[in-house]
Amino acid sequence: MNVKLLLILLVAFCGCSSSASLKRSPYHYEYKNKFYYLETLYKTTWFKAFMACSKMGMELLSIDSDEEFDKIHEFVKDKMEYKNDLEIWTSGVIKEKDQFGWINSGNPVFSRWHPNQPNNYSGHQFCLNIWYFNKQFLLNDMECDTNMYFICESRKV
Incomplete structure (x- = not known):
């Protein structure tokens, strides 16, 4: 059985804290206080x-600064097949027309948007992803029922 799948299943079923388990995972990254x-x-x-992160005792990704965005970018580039149309969920959601915030903190999303984004193209693009295109x-608004990878985070205690 895939070790990563086993780790996810163990954390999901035993309800234990994920921080100790994920420290050993190659898909884990540590930066400043997260x-x-x-x-x-x-x-x-x-x-x-959102629910998968919650089951691991974590939250969907919120990005607090350009520096953190750059670190996340390096991490993704190192761990995934880096190709056009790679999409990754964050915790960003629409607050008002063309205004997004991080669901974990309520802080506004900063300016790392793809050109002409957010655009609510279909009239239903209420969730925020990182899109390699x-x-x-950079950031992009997308329909929430689209399937894509995701990043969870937790704060160091």
């Missing part, structure tokens, strides 16, 4: 990603 976990085994909707790794 631990991150990059899910590359399966894709899911924003809502299911046209050689740019």
Whole structure:
């Protein structure tokens, strides 16, 4: 059985704290006061990603600064097949027309948007992802029921 899958199942079923387990995972990253976990085994909707992070005692990714965004970018580039249309869920959600915030903190999303984004193209793009497109790794609004990878985070205690 895949070690990563086994780790996810153990954490999900035993309800134990994920920080100690994820420290040993190659899909774990530590930066300043946060631990991150990059899910590359399966894709899911924003809502299911939110629940998967919660089951591990974590939250969907919130990005507090350009520096943190750059560190996340390096981590993803190192751990995934870095190709056009790579999409990763964050905790960003729409607050008002064209205004997004991080669901974990309520803070506004800063300016690392793809050109002409957010655009609410379908009228239902209420969730925020990181999208690698046209050689740019930037933020994008997307329909919440789209399946994609995700990043969880937790604060160091």
